Amino acid sequence: MTEQNFRTSVIPLERPGDPNVFDEQTFADAKELIGRYPDGQSRSALLPMLHLVQSVQGQITPDGIAFCADQLGLTKAQVLAVATFYTMYKRTPTGEYLVSVCTNTLCGMLGGDEIFAALKQTLGVGNNQTTPDGRITLEHAECLAACDYAPVVTVNYEFFDNQTVGSARNIVDELRSGGTPTPTRGAPLCTFKQIERQIAGFFDERTFAQDAPSAGVPTDIGVTLAIDRGESAPSYAASSGSGSQPAPASARRAAKQPTSAHDAPLKTADSDQASGTAEGKK
Numbered sequence: 001m002t003e004q005n006f007r008t009s010v011i012p013l014e015r016p017g018d019p020n021v022f023d024e025q026t027f028a029d030a031k032e033l034i035g036r037y038p039d040g041q042s043r044s045a046l047l048p049m050l051h052l053v054q055s056v057q058g059q060i061t062p063d064g065i066a067f068c069a070d071q072l073g074l075t076k077a078q079v080l081a082v083a084t085f086y087t088m089y090k091r092t093p094t095g096e097y098l099v100s101v102c103t104n105t106l107c108g109m110l111g112g113d114e115i116f117a118a119l120k121q122t123l124g125v126g127n128n129q130t131t132p133d134g135r136i137t138l139e140h141a142e143c144l145a146a147c148d149y150a151p152v153v154t155v156n157y158e159f160f161d162n163q164t165v166g167s168a169r170n171i172v173d174e175l176r177s178g179g180t181p182t183p184t185r186g187a188p189l190c191t192f193k194q195i196e197r198q199i200a201g202f203f204d205e206r207t208f209a210q211d212a213p214s215a216g217v218p219t220d221i222g223v224t225l226a227i228d229r230g231e232s233a234p235s236y237a238a239s240s241g242s243g244s245q246p247a248p249a250s251a252r253r254a255a256k257q258p259t260s261a262h263d264a265p266l267k268t269a270d271s272d273q274a275s276g277t278a279e280g281k282k
Contacts, residue, residue: 017066017076026056030071033201043072046082048200050089055197059090088199095130095137096191097175100154101168104143107151111164115151116140118165119172136175137192148218149184156195158183161216187212 029052033045046068053064060083069076083089101116102108116138123131123138130137146152149161153168160171161184174181180189190204198204217224226232 017062017064019063019067019070021063022053022056022067026052026067027071029200029202030067034071036201043074046072046074046079047086050079050083051196051200052202054090054094055193055200058094058193059092090137092128093130093134094192096135097155097189098137098139098157098192099172099175100139100141100144100157102142102144102146102150102152102154103140106147107144110150112140112151115153115163115165115168119168122169122172131176133176136172148221149216155181155183155189156192157199158186158189160184185213185216 030045030049033048033052034042037044049068049071050060050064053060053067057064065076065079065083068074068079072079084091099119101112101119103112103116119138120126123136125131125136125138128137128139141154144152144154144159146159146161149159151163153160153163153171155171155175160167160181163171171181183189190198194204
């Protein structure tokens with residue numbers, strides 16, 4: 001089976017898209033998203049609104065592009081540019097469960113590449129492809145920000161840590177049989193459309209576990225060891241004697257605290273009159 005190049009594929013726009021395919025609730029949700037941003041900055045709602053579209057259609061379609069453009073006063077080209085930049089916006093139909101395998105450096109070296117190859121064989125699909133029953137979409141991920149649990153797999157962005165080829169196969173086998181395996185950390189699994197609604201910023205009591213653990217022993221080991229050893233790191237506030245407020249850069253330098261290049265004043269055409277540029281001479 002030929003794999004689609006997800007990074008260079010674009011959403012087919014051979015038809016203009018019809019924003020009116022969405023129901024009244026979606027229009028109301030879009031209005032709520034826009035209302036979360038200051039007047040005149042409605043375009044800031046584009047990212048959550050694209051997730052809202054995916055929570056309805058399971059992907060970004062020409063209809064979704066037109067819907068976002070109309071609601072935010074943007075061109076469809078502007079919306080499409082964003083939708084094709086971020087990999088979380090899917091350009092083809094996404095299965096009920098999105099299985100992501102980290103193949104970045106650490107996970108890849110510790111078994112992520114083998115896991116991804118095994119799942120492609122088990123599911124009979126390639127990267128960014130969906131099983132014929134529409135149940136599972138498989139993708140490789142560049143990084144899932146869980147190197148302390150490598151190699152990791154996520155299902156609809158919930159973590160399954162310290163995976164092996166066998167355990168990863170067990171996860172997809174359970175998904176294919178209609179089950180919902182329990183993540184190592186985080187909330188119980190829900191469908192792709194349900195998690196997209198949560199990412200868009202809408203609370204869902206049916207699927208959201210507010211008290212679910214998000215960290216484990218590997219995450220906390222540094223802090224735990226520091227407490228056991230009675231170690232602590234010096235703070236800028238403590239060295240300056242100024243209470244809870246960080247010391248100014250000059251005080252930190254005087255106290256020989258570590259500094260960053262970002263502490264220095266920024267030079268711009270407006271502020272650096274000695275730049276010799278046309279802007280600096282104005």
